[in-house]
Amino acid sequence: MGGMCHGATSPQVLAGSIDSDPTSRAIWRPIRGLERIQHSERHGIPARAETIPPSASWPTTAMTIPHLPQEILDYVTDLLHDERETLMQCCLVSKSWIPRTRKHLFADISFHCTEDLETWKNTFPDPADSPARHTRSLLVGCPESVTAADAEEGGWIRAFSRVVRLEVWGTTLGDRELSLVPFHSFSSVLKSLQMVHCPLPRSRIFNLICSLPLLEDLGLSEHTRYQSDYIGIDFQPSTSLPLTGTLELYAPAMEPTAGRLLDLPGGLHFRKLVLTLCLMENLRWIVALVARCSDTLESFDINNALFCMSLWLPHWERRLTRLH
Numbered sequence: 001m002g003g004m005c006h007g008a009t010s011p012q013v014l015a016g017s018i019d020s021d022p023t024s025r026a027i028w029r030p031i032r033g034l035e036r037i038q039h040s041e042r043h044g045i046p047a048r049a050e051t052i053p054p055s056a057s058w059p060t061t062a063m064t065i066p067h068l069p070q071e072i073l074d075y076v077t078d079l080l081h082d083e084r085e086t087l088m089q090c091c092l093v094s095k096s097w098i099p100r101t102r103k104h105l106f107a108d109i110s111f112h113c114t115e116d117l118e119t120w121k122n123t124f125p126d127p128a129d130s131p132a133r134h135t136r137s138l139l140v141g142c143p144e145s146v147t148a149a150d151a152e153e154g155g156w157i158r159a160f161s162r163v164v165r166l167e168v169w170g171t172t173l174g175d176r177e178l179s180l181v182p183f184h185s186f187s188s189v190l191k192s193l194q195m196v197h198c199p200l201p202r203s204r205i206f207n208l209i210c211s212l213p214l215l216e217d218l219g220l221s222e223h224t225r226y227q228s229d230y231i232g233i234d235f236q237p238s239t240s241l242p243l244t245g246t247l248e249l250y251a252p253a254m255e256p257t258a259g260r261l262l263d264l265p266g267g268l269h270f271r272k273l274v275l276t277l278c279l280m281e282n283l284r285w286i287v288a289l290v291a292r293c294s295d296t297l298e299s300f301d302i303n304n305a306l307f308c309m310s311l312w313l314p315h316w317e318r319r320l321t322r323l324h
Contacts, residue, residue: 074100081107106131109160110139117145127159135160141169143178143198150182163187165217170197180204184211192217192245206260209241216245220257240266244296247289250276258285268292272299 077100080086087101109132111117124130138160140146150156166183178200184207191214195205202222209215247270251257261268270293275286290300 070096073097077101077104080104102131103134106134108137109135110141111146112139112141114142114145117142117149121149127153127156130159132159133162135163137165137167138163139167139169143168143180147179147182155182157182157186161187163190165192165194166190167194167196168198170199178204180208183208185213189214191215194219194221194248196221198222202256202260210264213241215241215243218243218246219248220251221248222251222253222257242269244269244271246270246272246274247293248274249289250278251282252278254278254282254285258282258289262288262292269296271296272301273297274301274303276303 073096077087077090077097080090081104084105087105090097090101091105109120111120120130124132146157150158164187166187168180168183178198180200190212193209193212193215195208196219198205205220209218241264243264243266247261247268249257268289273289273293275289277283277286286302290297
């Protein structure tokens with residue numbers, strides 16, 4: 001019943017564990033030799049030369065990289081989420097680093113043109129094995145090419161099954177029709193949709209909107225081509241859309257778009273409105289949208305395009321006069 005604390009390791013046990021291991025004996029033998037020399041010098045006893053083995057006989061040991069739990073490595077990688085070049089270097093360190101670095105490297109993907117799409121398909125020919133599952137923000141600037149690839153490969157878009165934010169830019173199809181059906185419910189977690197200058201019937205755009213059950217943020221910057229296709233909602237969502245985030249709306253002819261928004265089942269619950277007034281007759285639709293969101297509205301911005309034009313037009317007229 002000595003005074004050793006519970007759980008402590010006795011010196012005898014420690015020495016036994018050292019003596020039982022050949023590597024430990026090789027490392028500790030020179031150290032014990034030095035201890036004996038120091039003890040002899042303190043007591044005036046000449047030290048024997050053979051106490052310390054020749055340096056040529058000392059063992060050499062290779063340094064090994066300490067093993068760290070995967071959770072620690074993942075945490076370090078997460079701290080570098082916005083350092084793209086560093087993350088690319090991390091991929092070269094070890095195979096165990098690749099899954100986590102891919103999560104950040106492919107979180108934001110943009111297909112600005114057909115060449116971007118072809119590069120992706122050549123690099124990742126198998127959609128099921130591509131890093132598309134890591135993508136959280138997807139920008140499609142060539143929707144006609146993306147939908148064509150989806151038709152050719154049987155659901156290529158659905159490889160991006162965890163996208164939270166989708167942005168679709170205008171197409172150059174002219175009079176040809178573009179189907180947005182491949183984007184319908186392609187991601188079960190999508191919460192933000194931005195449609196920028198897409199020359200499509202509003203019915204197709206709203207069919208896409210109604211297919212996204214978790215949609216919170218909506219941005220519509222519309223083309224002026226389709227101005228008279230307002231015939232109500234064609235596609236009824238299975239549940240009411242949340243629509244609790246931000247609505248950004250730029251529409252020269254606001255009536256068809258605002259009318260469809262006001263007809264959405266479940267109502268509107270946006271906390272922020274960012275609206276652009278292009279024509280004075282649109283003012284009543286802006287008032288209607290504000291009134292519909294009055295219970296939840298926290299922020300309201302209105303951009304007066306007419307006022308901006310009144311400021312800039314005289315300036316450009318003077319410049320053109322001087323040029324002529």
